[in-house]
Amino acid sequence: MSALTSTQTRPIWKRLNWNVTTKQALFAYAILFPTIAILALFRFFPMLQAFYVSLTEYDLLRPPKFIGLENFIDLVQDPLFLSSARISIMYVVLSCVPVWVLSLGLAVLFNRHIVAKNFFRSAAFMPVVMPAVVNAVVWTFMYHQDGVVNTVIGWFGVDPIPWLRSSAWALWAVIIIGIWRATPYYMVIFLAGLQAIPEEYYEAAQIDGASAWSQFRHITLPLLKPTTLLVMVMSVIVAMKVFAVPMIMTGGGPADSTRVLPLMIYQTAFEFFKMGRAAAMSIFLFAAVMIFTVFQIRLFARGEE
Amino acid sequence: MSKRLSLVLLVVILLAVIAACAPAPTPIPPTAAPKPTDAPKPTTAPAQPTAAPATKAPEPTKAGFAFPTENITIEVWWHEYAPMTAYVKELIEAYKKVRPNVTVNATVASSTDMNTKLTAALAAGTGPDVMDADASYYVAYYTKGVLEPANLDVFGVKTYQELADKYVPGGLASGTFDGKIYTLPYQGNSMSLFLNNKLFAAAGLDVKKDAPKTWNDLMALCTKLKKVEGNRTSQKAFEFPYHSPRWQLQDLQPMTEQFGGKLLSDDGKTAYLNSPEAVKALTLWRDVTKACGDPKNTKNTASDPNKDFLDGFTAMWITGPWATPQVTASPVKNDFTVVGLPQVDPAKPKTMVYGWAWGVYNKRPDKNKIAAWDFVKFMLSKPDEWLGKAGFVQPVKGVSDSATAKNFPFFDVHMKDVQTATWYIRSEFVNEIAQAVGRAVDSVVYDGKDPKAALDEAQAAVEKVLKK
Amino acid sequence: MKNILRHRSNLIVYPLLLVVAFIGLLPYYWMVSCSFKLNENMFAYPLQWFPDPINWLAYPAAWKAQDFTRYFVNSAFVAIAITLGNLLLASLAGYSLAKFQYKGRNILFLLILSTMMLPLEVTMVPLFLIIKQFDWANTYEGLIVPFFVDGFGVFLMRQYLLSIPKDLLEAARMDGASEFRIYAQIVMPLCKPALAALGVFTFREAWDMYIWPLIIVTKDSLKTVPLGISLFMSNFGVAWDQLMAIAAIGTLPMLLLFFFLQRSFIQGIAITGLKE
Structure with missing residues (x-):
């Protein structure tokens, strides 16, 4: 907003050169302003405070005490924090990679002539619509030892799996829900990307005798690149912040096997009363997401005007 | 024409935003630190609590203690447990008749969320007058200096020991810190x-x-x-x-x-x-x-x-x-x-x-704190009803003799386990x-x-x- | 030849689609079927695929257990207000970021994006202190205003608007249309699919809000549906049939919204992923 600030006494509108570009820029600033104002007050400001709090020892009830980087130094040596970070990374990788593959696969599936396409597409899309709390409660129910998931895998002769009662399986249980809920959303994005690829490319390839796989490999994938990047950025941001499902379903257990970083941050702040430490953890989380996103946006930027 | 329109729009938006921000032009001090005044002074936080029995602290009753007569509104929060919620609501109604000048505002949250809600409220200085928490949480609240000790005048006793004597030995151990009683349990559960x-x-x-x-x-x-x-x-x-x-x-x-x-x-x-x-x-x-x-x-x-x-x-x-x-x-x-x-x-x-207990928030006006302890006293005055209606055993003397206790399945067994118990x-x-x-x-x-x-x-x- | 090929691949495609539909719908079916089961049959082994006998009482009992009429009105009001705010502000901001050149644009966009990256659990306490300064605890303002616009909405609208040809706007400018008119009469109508997508997603997030209302609401008259649902999971032991019933009712507004807006909504998310 530097264009508007001045110590001179002449009214702004007399000093400004009202050429078209300035006028447009002013309009652009004006319509952006309410968003910036609200976000500044209710997002940036709390974020800045979180940054400050990360440098303090703060139990929420007594005033924060400045301790410099102690929280950070402590965290990188804390096995519990490191194990939580590792679980978060595992969650992100093990849920996002299948999401990318499955959503692209489903998009390819829906990008052809199908009888009752609307029904199938709606059914596939349903997971996105379920509210988060309901989602966690219903799946808790389905994951029970004698529950519906084990019954279904039993049809294929698989022995019951102690989904939420085993430190080997609990993270997978959480990951499966993540995949279930995210895949249809990105499928729709991929679907649009596919529909934008001109049919002629494929026709030309068929004339050259290219196999279906080779068409997919040499036409579809390269042309989907911008869409793929978008899906990657969004899915990773969402996965890094996963909270409600492990919170309600497992509370982080058994034996810490599902204590993802956001859950650990929440518990450190509100169950252990260590806001400073929690804030420091979230700076790590923030940095991880930010680095990844900036990296992706730079890749994006190449395709833009 | 278009120039004017966009200018008008800009002004309107600016005004709208300024108006929205108006109630608090400087919402937070520039250091970005939460306001120190919101948190209790560190001096009020003594060292580690000790489980010592409430023996000392002989604070004489002020002569002529009288319950305030002006209108008071107190906030009471408790954790959801259907039979208890029903009973506490009943108690609030009954309390209206005893103290017509006190209005009780009730808030219920699920037991898993109560701690988060209470912590955030205490951090912002907007805690309730009467709070409900798992007895083991109160150590943290006491250490951080947000608890008000029991008002002896309200309970009509001269010393904390006199209050403790109404309970079974060790019954108040969870809420006694440095010789003063800070919380009163409404359930002391044996396992x-x-x-x-x-x-x-x-x-x-x-x-x-x-x-x-x-x-x-x-x-x-x-x-x-x-x-x-x-x-x-x-x-x-x-x-x-x-x-x-x-x-x-x-x-x-x-x-x-x-x-x-x-x-x-x-x-x-x-x-x-x-x-x-x-x-x-x-x-x-x-x-x-x-x-x-x-x-x-x-x-x-x-x-x-x-x-x-x-x-x-x-x-x-x-x-x-x-x-x-x-x-x-x-x-x-x-x-x-x-x-x-x-x-x-x-x-x-x-x-x-282990159990849950009532506590009183110390960052409230004096009259609220008096009313808060008065309400707690009123609520706890019928241990047999707590047992009958909510299934909670208060570690109070004499509760075993009530008819409700005699009808409560295996009450003696529970009470016997309480007597050999250490608190959580x-x-x-x-x-x-x-x-x-x-x-x-x-x-x-x-x-x-x-x-x-x-x-x-x-x-x-x-x-x-x-x-x- | 082509027909046969198609026919053969259909042998894989349709079973696959059925599996996808089964997986997508199973949790919904389970929620609804359990809401009609008796509590003692809830965990029956082997499990009951269809409720037997049917328990009709869960829905009325759940509805009456708390003041859900009030909670639904509150949730609807809050969610609609937040949705409208996002539609207006995010479309304005997205338009600004996508179609204008000015100083600091990219850095502002990055800042807006950065708000998506910190979970609310972290900024919750500072935010609560700000709301307290405004005296907005226990008010609709406190539930609505902090979420009136969100980084995700701006991001979504910007991505969508990038795909609108610049020539269209330039032509309107040549005709002497004011900037605001261009936004209202040309840009907005083109944005319908994106607005539908943003609307559904904002509504879902707002309808889902849990921890924030938990902290700032203490009056029963201001409680929202998720807070009501959480009371069913109290330490008394869950009435599973009622919990499932209220979960089903709580999902219904989302489902209705989805089915009404389905077409433009799917188109909306879809085009977000496209760059010209």
């Missing part, structure tokens, strides 16, 4: 062993004769009470809790004490999680689980902790007297028996008690300790880790926390 009569009978056992007194007795019953069909356990003999670390600590604490040890020193400064006694306790835990239970198959959840017992899936289960109304409403109905917590050595019984560990860091214990138990039971190694890790984690 006792519930038995399913039908399942006992079906296994050819007589619940009266065969009820276990020791852990060895209990293990001996398991071969008869545990049923396995193929790969699937269709009935468990006994199970430890696996739905919440707090519950796991609830069981491991008395077991460790039965072996002659303890998990935490009385001043709360030293942890003994990997002491030989604790290792013995966890080893016993693991062996009992192997013989009697199947921790992979349980329907218990943090919000439905007794489910397996209620469904007749587990024959023996450790829980508190508050579960009684749930059991009678379940398919088990009245076909159950309660016996004391299994012991290592029945000659030297060790049990545990008192520490500012109770949640971190519980989490460390839970992690150790889980890794021993689910991952086959060695109990000593698991507890060594827990000890290391807790030591680090306590050192600060």
Whole structure:
């Protein structure tokens, strides 16, 4: 907003050169302003405070005490924090990679002539619509030892799996829900990307005798690149912040096997009363997401005007 | 034309935003630090609490104490538990008649969320006049200086000891800090062993004769009470809790004490999680689980902790007297028996008690604090109704003699377990300790880790926390 | 030849689609079927695929257990207000970021994006202190205003608007249309699919809000549906049939919204992923 600030006494509108570009820029600033104002007050400001709090020892009830980087130094040596970070990374990788593959696969599936396409597409899309709390409660129910998931895998002769009662399986249980809920959303994005690829490319390839796989490999994938990047950025941001499902379903257990970083941050702040430490953890989380996103946006930027 | 329009639009938007911001032009001090005035002064926070009985603090009653007459509105928060909510609402109505000038605003939140909600409110200085929390949380609140000691004038006593004398010995231990009483429990739950009569009978056992007194007795019953069909356990003999670390600590604490040890020193400064006694306790835990239970198959959840017992899936289960109304409403109905917590050595019984208590927020006007304690006193004045309507045992003298207590199933058993009990560990860091214990138990039971190694890790984690 | 090929691949495609539909719908079916089961049959082994006998009482009992009429009105009001705010402000901001050149644009966009990256659990306490300064605890303002616009919405609208040809706007400018008119009469109508997508997603997030209302609401008259649902999971032991019933009712507004807006909504998310 530097264009508007001045110590001179002449009214702004007399000093400004009202050429078209300035006028447009002013309009652009004006319509952006309410968003910036609200976000500044209710997002940036709390974020800045979180940054400050990360440098303090703060139990929420007594005033924060400045301790410099102690929280950070402590965290990188804390096995519990490191194990939580590792679980978060595992969650992100093990849920996002299948999401990318499955959503692209489903998009390819829906990008052809199908009888009752609307029904199938709606059914596939349903997971996105379920509210988060309901989602966690219903799946808790389905994951029970004698529950519906084990019954279904039993049809294929698989022995019951102690989904939420085993430190080997609990993270997978959480990951499966993540995949279930995210895949249809990105499928729709991929679907649009596919529909934008001109049919002629494929026709030309068929004339050259290219196999279906080779068409997919040499036409579809390269042309989907911008869409793929978008899906990657969004899915990773969402996965890094996963909270409600492990919170309600497992509370982080058994034996810490599902204590993802956001859950650990929440518990450190509100169950252990260590806001400073929690804030420091979230700076790590923030940095991880930010680095990844900036990296992706730079890749994006190449395709833009 | 268009120039003017966009200018007008800009002004309108600016005005709208400024208007929206108007109520608080400088909402937060520039340092970006939460306002120091919102938090209590550090000087009010004494060192570690001690479990010393309330002996001293002889504050004489001011002559002519009178309840304020002006209009007062107090906020009361409690955790959702259907029978309790109904009863407290009843009490609020009744209180209106006693104190017409006091308005009580009630807020209910689920037990799992109450702590978060309360912490955020206390951090912002907007806590309720009367708060409800698990007794073990109050150590943290006391240490952080937000609790108001009991108002002796309101209770019509001269010393804290006089107030403590109304309770069974140790009944107020959880809420007594540095000789003053800060919180009053409305439930002090023993942890006792519930038995399913039908399942006992079906296994050819007589619940009266065969009820276990020791852990060895209990293990001996398991071969008869545990049923396995193929790969699937269709009935468990006994199970430890696996739905919440707090519950796991609830069981491991008395077991460790039965072996002659303890998990935490009385001043709360030293942890003994990997002491030989604790290792013995966890080893016993693991062996009992192997013989009697199947921790992979349980329907218990943090919000439905007794489910397996209620469904007749587990024959023996450790829980508190508050579960009684749930059991009678379940398919088990009245076909159950309660016996004391299994012991290592029945000659030297060790049990545990935990519960929830009322506290009063000290950052409120004086008249509110008086009204708050007055309301707490009023609420707690009928222990037999608490027992009858909510199933909560108040650790008050004389409650055993009431008709309600005589009709309450196995009231004597619960009361007997309370008398040999230690309160749930008192520490500012109770949640971190519980989490460390839970992690150790889980890794021993689910991952086959060695109990000593698991507890060594827990000890290391807790030591680090306590050192600060 | 082509027909046969198609026919053969259909042997894989349709079973696959059925599996996808089954997986997508199973949790919904389970929620609804359990809401009609008796509590003692809830965990029956082997499990009951269809409730037997049917328990009709869960829905009325759940509805009456708390003041759900009030909670639904509150949730609807809050969610609609937040949705409208996002539609207006995010479309304005997205338009600004996508179609204008000015100083600091990219850095502002990055800042807006950065707000998506910190979970609310972290900023909750500072935010609560700000709301307290405004005296907005226990008010609709406190529930609505902090979420009136969100980084995700701006991001979504910007991505969508990038795909609108610049020539269209230039032509309107040549005709002497004011900037605001261009936004209202040309840009907005083109944005319908994106607005539908943003609307559904904002509504879902707002309808889902849990921890924030938990902290700032203490009056029963201001409680929202998720707070009501959480009371069912109290320490007394869950009435599973009622919990499932209220979960089903709580999902219904989302489902209705989805089915009404389905077409433009799917188109909306879809085009977000496209760059010309």
